[in-house]
Amino acid sequence: MLKKTTRASMRRPSGGQLVLASLALTAMVVCGFSIAPTSASAEEHRVRRGQNLARIAKRYNVQVGDLAAANRMRRTDALREGQILTIPERGIVYVGHRQSLTVIASRNNVTVAALARANGLSPGATLRVGQRLVLPGHRASKRAVKRWGTPRRPGVINLYRVINGEQARVRVLSKRGRVRRRAREQVGQLLRHRTSNRTLSPNRRLLRLMTQISDHFGGRRLNIISGYRPAGNRTEESSRHVSGSAIDFSVAGVNLRAIRDYCRSLPDVGVGFYPRARFIHLDVRDESVYWVDQSARGERARVTATARGRRPLN
Secondary structure, eight states: OOOOOOTTTTOOOOHHHHHHHHHHHHHHHHHTOOOSOSSSSOEEEEOOTTOOHHHHHHHHTOOHHHHHHHTTOOTTOOOOTTOEEEEOOTTEEEOOTTOOHHHHHHHTTOOHHHHHHHTTOOTTOOOOTTOEEEOTTOOOOHHHHHHHOOOSSTTEEEEEETTTTEEEEEEOBOTTSOBOHHHHHHHHHHTSOTTTOOOOOOOHHHHHHHHHHHHHTTTOOEEEEEOOOOSBTTBOTTOTTTTTOEEEEEETTOOHHHHHHHHHTSSSEEEEEETTTTEEEEEEOSSOEEEEEOOOTTSOOOEEEEEETTOOOO
16 A cells, blocks of 8 residues: 655755765765775685685685785784685785795796796896786786787887877887886886976886786777876875876776776785876885875865775775
8 A cells, every 4th residue: 555645755855965965975986885806807805704814715716825915914814804805816826925936936836937027027036025926827817808808919008198199109028027228218208297398217117017007908008197297386295206106097998997996906006096087096105005086187186085905995
């Protein structure tokens, strides 16, 4: 039996109620209240009461050490309910405490030279805890390949400077896996300051990450919004743009959220999501940080959410 509609039930919500509802909806959209994986290539698990690393590792058929390293933890660390863990995909390993290329190569039955080459590193490179390494012969996950395709020329990035339409195709790594000097010069030109045209050689790890992002998205063009910026105006001295360690960019034909999610799966990076300005900020640092900025281009920063680590905001 239908209830009789009263005037009270048809009363329009007050202005305050509408504002609160709008803010709540915005927070849910911006902060990503979703338990879906945040990486296009890595699975995630939300910890339930009573679970530990060993039980979770067994469920996903991965080694406890790899699971711990993927999340920058020790094997004995306790978990908290609701915590988000990155599950290592097959063919990917994460550096644990006191591990070197030699240790990881021996554990996975590959040579140090092959492991270093697969990751664009020198054989004596120092590793960071939680650093993501690709095992020799590993290809991008089937999920990523199915969605984005494979690059025609892996290791080559196609860059487009949005401000003036300048373009370049750059091979970043040498046959030995080192960042080419010529590549730094070429990319530095496209990342030069927008008004003064001053250049600064970009950070080598930033170039490696740009290459990795390009390959992940099938070699699609990277649209550069901003690169090097000297301190002044609205650029703080502490900004990583000042040291050539940051870019603001988008990927042609790829949704911003997909770019954001993949960048957040990378270790030791700063990722800024700018939905109104339509770009992603990426920089290199010692600890992963994520933020959402609702400012439009040319406006003052309006950060609405922040988080440390590679966990989704919740």
